[in-house]
Amino acid sequence: MARRRSRPAPETPALIDLRVLFVAALVASPAAYRASQGLLTIDQALTRFLLVALACTAVSTLVRAVWPMVAGPAPEPVPVPTDGQPVSPQPE
Secondary structure, three states: OOOOOOOOOOOOOOOOOHHHHHHHHHHOHHHHHHHHHOOOOHHHHHHHHHHHHHHHHHHHHHHHHHHHHHHOOOOOOOOOOOOOOOOOOOOO
8 A cells, every 4th residue: 555645845835724714713703693693794794704814814924934933943853774773873
């Protein structure tokens, strides 16, 4: 059975992805509830969702830009033996 290769990560990620839309819908759900009760118009509920989606996109973009600086350098990869013999540490 062939192992599926995962797609490589793009150099520039999409501006809005499914997670951002899910969080925006979750945060804007009180507006949808109020619209279903007749306390808000559809235009007001959609405007609130749009503003929340823009804010979530801005926060997501900020986190993507700042995270590499906060996380620091990536750890060194661990050598994996291919022939069954233990890998000796390389002298420094």
